[in-house]
Amino acid sequence: MRIDRFLHCIRLVKSRTLAQSMIDAGHVRIDRKRVEKPSDTVRVGSVLALPLRGDIRVLKVVALPTRRGPPGEARACYEELGVDEHSAAT
Numbered sequence: 001m002r003i004d005r006f007l008h009c010i011r012l013v014k015s016r017t018l019a020q021s022m023i024d025a026g027h028v029r030i031d032r033k034r035v036e037k038p039s040d041t042v043r044v045g046s047v048l049a050l051p052l053r054g055d056i057r058v059l060k061v062v063a064l065p066t067r068r069g070p071p072g073e074a075r076a077c078y079e080e081l082g083v084d085e086h087s088a089a090t
Helices: 003-009 016-024 071-075 083-089
Strands: 047-052 055-061 078-081
Touching: 003 016
Parallel strands: none
Antiparallel strands: 047 055, 055 078
């Protein structure tokens, strides 16, 4: 699934355009690699890092959403990791 669509479907950003601007600014990473374009692929098991609301959020993709559903459905698609957990895992 495209990274911009994934961020929109799991309700971390309000629009795909906002997700694309974060990616173009170089603020989003997948598995510690900077995302170069909004069409880069997210897979189950990928670890994402991005700044949101003044914090760096580290998320592990648990499932790929089929739509932009309610918040509970969106939260079921990722697991929040602490920065220390991500560093220890790799």
